[in-house]
Every structure is written in C-alpha cells, then in structure tokens.
Amino acid sequence: MSKKLNYDSFLLFDGGMGTMLQAYGLKGGELPEGCNINNPDMIRKIHKDYIAAGADIITTNTFGANRYKLKDSGLSCNEVIKNAVKIAREAAGDNKFVAHDIGPIGQLMEPYGTLSYEEAYDAFKEQVTAGEAAGADAILIETMSDIYEAKAAILAAKENSRLPVICTMTFQADGRTLTGTDPMTMVNIISHLGVDALGINCSLGPGEIMPLLKEILKYSPVPVIVQPNAGLPTLIDGKTCYGVSPLQFGQYIADMAKIGAVIFGGCCGTTPEHIKEVKKALTGLKPVKREVGKLTAVSSAAATVVLGEGPRIIGERINPTGKKRLKEALRNGDMDYLLREAVAQRDAGAHILDVNVGLPEIDEKAMMVRAVSELQSLVNLPLQIDSVRPDVIEAAARVCSGRPIINSVNGEEKVMEAIFPIVKKYGCLVVALTLDENGIPEKAEDRLKIAEKMVKKAGEYGIDREDIVVDCLVLTASAQQKEVQETIKAVALVKEKLGLKTTLGVSNVSFGLPDRELLNRTFLAMALNSGLDAPILNPMAEAMVNTIKAYNVLWNIDKESEEYIRSCSGGNDKPSVKEKVESYDLKKVVIDGMKEEAAPMIRQLLTEIGGMEIVDSYLIPALDIVGQKYESGEIFLPQLIQAAETVKRAFGAIKDNITKNTGETLGVNKGKIVIATVKGDIHDIGKNIVKILLENYGFQVYDLGKDVQIEKIVEKVKEEKAALVGLSALMTTTVKSIEDTIKALREHCPGIMVMVGGAVLNEDYAKMIGADFYGKDAREAVKIARKFYKCE
Numbered sequence: 001m002s003k004k005l006n007y008d009s010f011l012l013f014d015g016g017m018g019t020m021l022q023a024y025g026l027k028g029g030e031l032p033e034g035c036n037i038n039n040p041d042m043i044r045k046i047h048k049d050y051i052a053a054g055a056d057i058i059t060t061n062t063f064g065a066n067r068y069k070l071k072d073s074g075l076s077c078n079e080v081i082k083n084a085v086k087i088a089r090e091a092a093g094d095n096k097f098v099a100h101d102i103g104p105i106g107q108l109m110e111p112y113g114t115l116s117y118e119e120a121y122d123a124f125k126e127q128v129t130a131g132e133a134a135g136a137d138a139i140l141i142e143t144m145s146d147i148y149e150a151k152a153a154i155l156a157a158k159e160n161s162r163l164p165v166i167c168t169m170t171f172q173a174d175g176r177t178l179t180g181t182d183p184m185t186m187v188n189i190i191s192h193l194g195v196d197a198l199g200i201n202c203s204l205g206p207g208e209i210m211p212l213l214k215e216i217l218k219y220s221p222v223p224v225i226v227q228p229n230a231g232l233p234t235l236i237d238g239k240t241c242y243g244v245s246p247l248q249f250g251q252y253i254a255d256m257a258k259i260g261a262v263i264f265g266g267c268c269g270t271t272p273e274h275i276k277e278v279k280k281a282l283t284g285l286k287p288v289k290r291e292v293g294k295l296t297a298v299s300s301a302a303a304t305v306v307l308g309e310g311p312r313i314i315g316e317r318i319n320p321t322g323k324k325r326l327k328e329a330l331r332n333g334d335m336d337y338l339l340r341e342a343v344a345q346r347d348a349g350a351h352i353l354d355v356n357v358g359l360p361e362i363d364e365k366a367m368m369v370r371a372v373s374e375l376q377s378l379v380n381l382p383l384q385i386d387s388v389r390p391d392v393i394e395a396a397a398r399v400c401s402g403r404p405i406i407n408s409v410n411g412e413e414k415v416m417e418a419i420f421p422i423v424k425k426y427g428c429l430v431v432a433l434t435l436d437e438n439g440i441p442e443k444a445e446d447r448l449k450i451a452e453k454m455v456k457k458a459g460e461y462g463i464d465r466e467d468i469v470v471d472c473l474v475l476t477a478s479a480q481q482k483e484v485q486e487t488i489k490a491v492a493l494v495k496e497k498l499g500l501k502t503t504l505g506v507s508n509v510s511f512g513l514p515d516r517e518l519l520n521r522t523f524l525a526m527a528l529n530s531g532l533d534a535p536i537l538n539p540m541a542e543a544m545v546n547t548i549k550a551y552n553v554l555w556n557i558d559k560e561s562e563e564y565i566r567s568c569s570g571g572n573d574k575p576s577v578k579e580k581v582e583s584y585d586l587k588k589v590v591i592d593g594m595k596e597e598a599a600p601m602i603r604q605l606l607t608e609i610g611g612m613e614i615v616d617s618y619l620i621p622a623l624d625i626v627g628q629k630y631e632s633g634e635i636f637l638p639q640l641i642q643a644a645e646t647v648k649r650a651f652g653a654i655k656d657n658i659t660k661n662t663g664e665t666l667g668v669n670k671g672k673i674v675i676a677t678v679k680g681d682i683h684d685i686g687k688n689i690v691k692i693l694l695e696n697y698g699f700q701v702y703d704l705g706k707d708v709q710i711e712k713i714v715e716k717v718k719e720e721k722a723a724l725v726g727l728s729a730l731m732t733t734t735v736k737s738i739e740d741t742i743k744a745l746r747e748h749c750p751g752i753m754v755m756v757g758g759a760v761l762n763e764d765y766a767k768m769i770g771a772d773f774y775g776k777d778a779r780e781a782v783k784i785a786r787k788f789y790k791c792e
C-alpha cells in the first residue's frame, strides 16, 4: 500500500482513545500520553482493536503531547511522540496508516490569553518535527477551538514537514467554535492554508453535527472529514456516558457520506464497536463528488464577507497619508488611536478595514504586526493588509487570524514575483492594480490587458482567479479629466470579460476640486453601476455611505428597502454618523473593549461622581450589555475578554477612590471573612468588588481568588478561624460547586456561616444549596457582614 493518502475512496479513522484508556483503567488526573512510555502494550492493543474493527488509519496517543501540557510530567515531547508513533506503527504494519495526532495547546492565545503566536508555533513545530522523524504518515490537527491556534498549527505542519495535513475544529451547540468561528469562516480560512482535508470533530453527537457539516460541505474545496462524539455526554452515577449506539453511529456516518463527506472516524465515547458499524454502513457506498462554487470571500476569525453580493465598504481611515493625528499616533506607538478609528469605522458601516501603517520613521513591520493583532482581537471585521513592502505584508499575513486581502500587487514582473508567493502561502486574496512597468494605461482596454496578465501569472503560483480583486485605479478629475471615465469603463470590462471582483479608492477622483464629496459620491454611483464591488472609502463620510444605501434600493439589493428605511428616515433630528460614533462614554468604552481609555475616563468621571456610583451606573450596566451581546452571538469570547479586561483596568483606577470614600473607620478588624470564586468558575470581577467594599468597611478579607478548590477554602477557614465565608459563582454550571463547597465547610468547620452571590443566584436558590445568606450585590455583602459581626 502506498504511503500517500488518497480521497477517491472513503478513509476510515479510528474512534476515541481517551474512552478506551479509561475503559482499560486510566485514572482521572493520570496523563494519557504517559502510557506511551509506561504502558505501550495497552496503547498497542487499542490501536489493534481499531484496526480489527476496520480502521484504515489510526491516530497516535499524542493529543496533549505538547511542551506546555507535558511540562510538569517530566516527559519530553519528543520522547512521547517517538514512542507513540512507534507503537502505532507496530500496530498498523505496512498496510495501514498512522496519523500523528496534535491537539490544542490548552491555553488561550494573545492578546486575550497569554500564549503568543510564536510560542504556539514553536510548540507545534516541535511536535511536527518529532512526528515526522518517528515515521508518521499524516498529521491530524484536531479539536481546535480557536482558529488562530489552528492556523499556527497548520503553518508549523506545512513549514516543517512534508506530510499530508488534516485539520478539524470543534464546534459548540450554537454552531460556532469557542472563539466564535462559524463553519463557513473556518473553511474560508483553513482551506486556503494548504490542508489536504478539513472538517469537524468532537463537538457534539452526529445528529447535532449534521447541519454544521452541511455548511462545511457547501464551501470546502478540499475533502471533508467528520469525527463526531457518540452523542452528547451525560453524567450517570458519576460516570460520563454517551447515548449513540454503534449501530446508530454507523447510520449517521452513512448519511454523512451520502451528502459528500469522505473521511470518517469517532471522537469521545466511540469504541471499536462504533468503527465496526461505520465500516459496515459504508460498504456499498461510494464517495459523492461535490461541486463547490468558488467565492471571493474575506474573513476575520468570526465573520466572512463575500464580495459580489452587493457593495462592501473597505474603510480607508487607518492610513497615515495626509492624516496628521494618525501619523503622530503611529510615531508614539499610540495603538488606541488606531483602535478607535477601527471601532468608529465599524460603527459607521465598514465591512472590511484597510490597515496601512507605513511611515518612513517607524518600524513598519513591527507596527503592522501589532496593529493586526490588536485590531483582530477587538473588531470582528476582515482586514486588508496595505503595504508596499513584501516583508511587512508577509509578517502581517502570518499573524492574521482570518483570511485577509493583500493590498496590493501590480503588473510589474518583480512585484508579482514578490507578492504572489505570499498570497498563495497564506491563502489570502489580493488587490491587483492595473499598472505595470509602463505606468497606468490611459485606455480601459489596456488596463484590462494588465488585469488579464496578472490573473495568468497568479495562476502559475496556484492562485485562483476568484482570489483576485482588480483595482482599475482612479485618477483625479482635476488633472486627468479624460481618464476618469476610462476607470469606469475598465471596471465594466473587468467584470464582463474576466468575471472578477473589483475595488476602487473612490475619493482620489476629487483632489484639487471644491465640494469633493459631491464628486466622490457621483463617481461612486457611476462606478457601482459599472460593477464596483468593494469601494475603498471613508465610512464616516455619510453622503458616501448613503449613496451606497440608495444604490442598494435602486438595484434591488436592499429588499423592501428595509435597511434604507431603517437608517435614512428620521430627518434632521437623527444624530449624524459622526455624532453617533464619536459620542464615547464609559459604557461604550467597556463594550468596545478599549482598554487604554478606561483609566483616564474614570479619573475624569471621579471629579464628578463617586466610585461606587461609577461601578453601578456605568461598569455593571455595560457588562450586562456585553453579556447580552455575547449570548446573542453579536460578540464572541475574544471581545468578551477585552471588555472584562477594560473593566479590570477601570476598577483599578476606582479602587483608591472607593477606599477613601466609604466613610467608615478603616484599619479596624471587624471580623475575618474568607472569600473565593468557586471551583470551575473564573469570573472574579464581582467577587473583587465585594472584597474591596468589605475591606473598606473594616473587615479582614482573605481572598483566595478564582476557580478555587474546595479543600483550599476549608483549609483557610480552619487556619484563620474565620466565622464567615463569601462564595461567588456566575454560571449555572458552577452553582453546584458552591453547593459542594458549603457541604464540605459544614462538615469540616462546624458553626461556619456562608454568604453567597453572583449573577445566577437568588434568595431561593441560595437557600436551596444550603447558604446562610444571599447578597445581591457588594453593598448587600457589607450589610450581611456587619449584621453577622454585630457592627450595627
């Protein structure tokens, strides 16, 4: 059997490894990867059982074999992987394949976590290199819940091995990954990074996966793989059980094969029995050939914008040309100014953001990397990377978590040779300017010729024509009046003859003439009519955006004029776009996650109102809105984290003020209180407020932090002989932890009293789980404590 994977027939992976290890006696807390060293026979047997069940390819027991997860085990990544591949190879022999399994690192990525992109890349590189050296046949990157991490893993695999790469992500019941990626966006980003197959694993049971799989199949140009769990896990008698039987599992997989998936396997809860049934169910079926229409689509990590479905605005304001304040901000490394521009453009209706930070006096590459990283964690819009330097473009494309557009390439041979390899490698789209060594042709037909030449050349690099967005170049009416219409004609020609999507930097047309906006919007309307798909403009220029809204009505894009009526009625009383996006208050700062702005704003507000009032009137209501937006899928985990970080900074600035102004005699120990956010819960903003207020009222507070083990709380209470404990939890799932903690406290610390709080609790619930007191907010916590310690 050749060692090359092919997708003309079905390919069957194995089922769950963890499930089998547990069945064979692996204890909770024991490192599964350790078995490659200390119990190879068990691993070999599991592999053999899967092969006997019909698997064509088995997965090494290396899901967590990265330097971070192995850190405290005393095992090296290389050693674990070498052994794991060896065991799998022994079981697979020469007739079956061995896939080197790579799972997520287990930490959140920067800037919303602590793991940097380079650190993730290096960890994956170490794994990839070890796996190939040990003789694996393919790399399976799986259970990824952050597309950014998935990209780091894929790049590490592609750049450091020659093995086929398969990547699967895991989705939640809301149809998105943990960090908010939807199936279409996943496909748009990952399929262009050179993977051999992509798909979905873990997540949910096969039934719940079906609609997600359909989305993936609709868009994926590469073969699609599915490895579902054996249903949704339920806890029965303290044991995790999965409800889908092997027979049912096989039937689901057959249904998946019938709609076009070609690679299968099982994740959590699946066993050799499941794989046996899959093998049976696939017998007699043949892979279905899918026709996938290619889109011109650009993505952020959690949203995709398709060009060609009505005008899409590319916001032009992050570009220092002619902008004094932005230049200054870039010189001073003032990222906040740039982020504010991004948020303002988003709020004004931009669909994509152009990012240009080119100033001769700064390190453009470093600034571009920083700008891309910060922008993508804050604003969920796809980016257009704008630079003339290939090294800057490459660095940005590398750290971009989405699928960006590169701005730009032109018809000059040496420029194409520098830019196209980057476009291909990082799976980007590219803006193709219709100029070459001889400058910008006067006539539309000649600009078309350059576009044709670029499409052909791009093809030689393996770039699809759909990934090219042509810019026919706008000249100024004041200097080259005759040529303005050539641009319009060229747009029409490119659409008609090449069927490509188009972009234009619209406002160039009016340089040097009065009432520029009038010319700009008239030109915009003409260009839209000729087929302009993605105007690059200033979204804050309301007349321009309104022209697009009007065009959308007249061209039957805005059905029933819904959007137009909503945004254009209301007359002169309506706030202008500028007013709307610039009326920044503390709530909006929190909602937008503008971290740096919080503290100065707080200091200003503190001259007018007290600290607790700021917490109650601004911070908590803002977090409530953030919570609602998160729940409704308007924002995702990265933005939620940014908002929380902003509140943390705001709170830092308020703390001293609260300390000064609560009016109580400080420094007197009125009683000891141990407080903590319970096990499994990392929400601590509310608990921290409670702590500060209690301290201000003279209590001695022992704050154990968040996600605190029951034993730790019990120990501290004993050690300090505290009589009151405060427990916090914010999730329905962690209320149980409060209950367990209370039980343990009652058992080990007789006479202890417990107060509880957190958004999910109420008076009744608190009673039900055995608490003595419930406090709806921090003031309530103080009241309870004062009463308890008889301070009043």
Ligand code: B12
Residues within 6 Å of the ligand: 178, 620, 623, 624, 625, 626, 627, 628, 630, 631, 637, 640, 641, 642, 643, 644, 680, 681, 682, 683, 684, 685, 686, 687, 689, 690, 725, 726, 727, 728, 729, 730, 731, 732, 733, 755, 756, 757, 758, 759, 760, 774, 775, 776, 777, 778, 779, 780, 781
């Ligand atoms: C900020 C936030 C985060 C931040 C937390 C940062 C931090 N350091 O705390 C981050 C981004 C890390 C986060 C993570 C997650 N979050 Co969150 N998060 C929120 C958010 C927006 C605000 C919470 C908050 O700080 N509120 C403001 C504070 C001041 O209010 P509070 O905590 O209720 O505290 C007050 C009172 O309750 C009381 N109080 C609090 N504790 C105590 C204790 C005692 C003893 C007393 C007397 C009183 C008391 O006094 C406080 C001051 O007045 C909420 C939505 C919301 N509006 O609640 C979601 C929310 C709580 N999160 C949610 C979820 C699902 C998650 C994640 C699972 C997301 C994910 N997919 O990973 C993870 C959780 C991981 C984990 N294992 O814990 C859900 C929970 C759903 C549920 N009902 O179970 C919510 C409700 C969002 C939603 N609508 O879906 N989150």
